[in-house]
Amino acid sequence: MEYKTKSLLEELNHVLDNSEKVIINPRREYTITKSIDRGEAIKTEHGCVATWSPDNSTGRSPADTYIVDSLEVHNTIDWKSKSNKPLSSDTFCRLYDNALEILSTKKEIYVTNRAIGADEGYALQVDTISSSPLVSLFTYNMFRDIPDGIEDSVFNGEFKIIVLPYDKIDSNKYPGLLNNNSSMVIATDFTKRVGIVIGSSYLGTVKKLAFTAMNFYLPHHNILPLHCSANVDDKGNxxxxxxxxxxxxxxxxxxxxxxxxxxxxxxxxDNGVYNFENGCYVKTLNLTEEREPEIYRALFEEKNHLKNGAILENTMVYPNGRVDLSDERLSVNGRASYPLNVLENAQSASKAGxxxxxxxxxxxxxxxxxxxxxxxxxxxxxxxxxxxxxxxxxxxxxxxEPIATFSxxxxxxxxxxxxxxxxxxxxxxxxxxxxxxxxxxxxxxxxxxxxxxxxxxxxxxxxxxxxxxxxxxxxxxxxxxxxxxxxxxxxxxxxxxxxxxxxxxxxDKGAYEKEARKLADKFASHFKNDFGTHPIDKKIIAFCPGL
CATH class of the missing domain: 3.90.228.20 (Phosphoenolpyruvate Carboxykinase; domain 3)
Incomplete structure (x- = not known):
């Protein structure tokens, strides 16, 4: 696959070269201090920082998420999926110009050069350009240091993400092209290797945009991307x-x-399994030390906030810094971001067989x-x-009440x-x-x-x-x-x-049979609705319950 970025990057570099203050790879402590000074986060009693999003930004926003439908990717993307909303290249370029215009008004711009992928041969450099120091801190938690040897990676170049979490898009300037009931947009051009986030302060948006790109690119190199956790025993299993x-x-x-x-x-x-990330991004609602001791300690072992850097997002924190993880009034999707290296049982290499x-x-x-x-x-x-x-x-x-769901x-x-x-x-x-x-x-x-x-x-x-x-x-x-x-x-x-x-x-065996038939029918219905027109092997279809 050919990746094209040159003209867009020239425009971006022009903005960065002429901006008042561009801070490239700021020290971790600096991003923490700036996030607090600018009111993007507060300190908790344990030393991590807490942040909150508007009601429309406490999770992903599928209605505002788009993929550019270009000639290079058209036959690879599954446009039948409700998750893949097409966007024209022309509209993306207009959004890109809009993002650069907003960037040019900022007093400070934060740039981090990170990587996704613990195997340097299959690692992608991700450069995040943002108006928010908290976004930079998040990339330090979630993305990896650029490894030695990345110049020999199959990607041969970087992926750029522009993140403007507290700005808004005027969707009326894009009639019929964007969600006109929203001031938010998340758009990705896989061909140009550029992502844009405007109006979403949910930190997971940045993570998922980058990993969606990996999930698109890697199969071209015979690598199966997996939304999974992984561990290994002392024998390498x-x-x-x-x-x-x-x-x-x-x-x-x-x-x-x-x-x-x-x-x-x-x-x-072909080398084995390797982690994309540098950290963890976990749900916090009802998290307890008893059930999740490693995660709990990673967040709440007391330490100076400048040495911590874990981020609590949309969780209940009182003015005195006390945290209540059982309170869901802000969001049931409260999250925490922290680096893997604070876990005692993390494999430092992040790859295995x-x-x-x-x-x-x-x-x-x-x-x-x-x-x-x-x-x-x-x-x-x-x-x-x-x-x-x-x-x-x-x-x-x-x-x-319980709902059967398929993803x-x-x-x-x-x-x-x-x-x-x-x-x-x-x-x-x-x-x-x-x-x-x-x-x-x-x-x-x-x-x-x-x-x-x-x-x-x-x-x-x-x-x-x-x-x-x-x-x-x-x-x-x-x-x-x-x-x-x-x-x-x-x-x-x-x-x-x-x-x-x-x-x-x-x-009640009869009740069991009734529920089993109901669930099998839901499988069949979902398969017909979502995959009935896909060219799927009959040997696979034969295993679908209810068919």
Whole structure:
């Protein structure tokens, strides 16, 4: 793929050369001090800094997020996905000029030169240009130092992101071209390797824009990008965890006996698995030291704020600096950003070999999926494509009862290419490296959420993860389940055998069958609606429940 940036970069360099004060790679302490002095953040009693966003900016804004539809990318992007909103090159250039005009009015401009990717051969340099010192601090937390040897990377150049979090776009100047009910825009041109953020002060917008770019570029180099956490044991056995919010991805991958490669974004290349990030960006609502001791200590071990730099975002902090993580009045999507190196069990190299085990996590509120089941290659492609879990009350505003939700590849908004590209890479690598894939239900058993079902014990879930990671399920006897065609182990060390097959934990077997059929029908309906016109192999379709 050819990347074109020259003319746009010349315009940007002209603005930077003529601006009053451009600060390139400011010291971390400087970004903290400036963020506080400018009122973008305050100090907490523990030393991290806290910030807040307007109501329209406490999470991603899909309605304002666009991808440039150019000749070079048109046949690669899946324009059928609701997450991929096309934008013309002409409109992007107008937005770019608008962004430069805004930048030129700033007294200070902050530039950080960072990288995404712990494997220098597949690392992308990301230059972030912003009016906000807090954004610079965030890039220090989340993006990596530029590694030696990046000049030999497959990317051969950098990706630029212009971030103007507190400014607004006049959408009336773009009639019919942008969301005219909004003053926010997030636009990416993969061909020119430029991203623009105007009006979004949600820090995750910057992270996800950069990683969406990686998820688009890497398959061109035979690398499977994965929205996952990953860890490795002392023998080099790698395990990766894919799952949507609320499924336990962070909890299960933070394991004292294993080293954490990363929390959220990885690539699987011919060299093995490598972390994209430098840090973690985790949800904070109801975070406790008891449940998440490593994460809690990373945020709240008392230290001077200039030596800390962890960021709390949209969490309840009182004027005296006291933090209340149980209070959701500001947002149910409160977040924390901190560098990986503050975790005691982080793997410093952030890369390892090929995964022995992949775990697809789902928090099934219907109570009908097995706690653990083993997937065949084509079956794994199907569950990878579907990305199923349940949203339950408390996970998002407005959710009052469980809702089945599907997000392709466990990260639909950030996986822009055609589904067949990611599925093929998964299957090829599973086969080549003899990787086992398991579906792990961290949700409910014995009944539906709120109607007699109970969430499976974390103790048992950890035991199943341990068994999968150590190869203890590779030679046990399996039985086939009727509604989802899943292979269930008849026994698993440390787990009562009666809970392994979901129907056995339901007192009312007829109610179980009714709920199982309902969920299978939802799978079929979603597949038909979202992928019915995609050229998907019949062997994969055959594994879709309900079809």
């Amino acid at each position: 790698v395990s990766i965890f894919l799952g949507l919010s609320g499924t336990g991805k962070t909890t299960l991958s933070t394991e004292p006996t294993r080293k954490l490669l990363g929390d959220d974004e990885h690539g699987w290349s 090929h995964p022995r085990t992949i775990l697809f996590l789902t928090a099934d509120a219907c109570g009908v999926l097995p706690p653990i089941s083993k997937l065949e290659i084509d079956q794994a492609k199907l569950w990878f494509l579907m990305g199923y879990t349940s949203k339950i009350p408390g996970t998002e505003s407005g959710i009052t 392709r590849f466990f990260g639909e908004p950030f996986m822009p290419s055609r589904p067949s590209i990611y599925m093929k890479l998964l299957g090829d690598k599973m086969e080549k490296y003899n990787t086992n894939v398991y579906l792990l239900n961290t949700g409910w058993i014995g009944g539906v959420y709120g109607k007699g079902g109970e969430r499976i014990s974390l103790k048992y879930t950890r035991a199943m993860v341990r068994a999968a990671n150590e190869g203890l399920l590779e030679n046990v006897e399996f039985e086939r389940e009727n509604y989802f065609d899943l292979s269930i182990p008849k026994n698993c060390p440390g787990v009562p055998s009666q809970i392994l097959n979901p129907v056995k934990s339901w007192e």
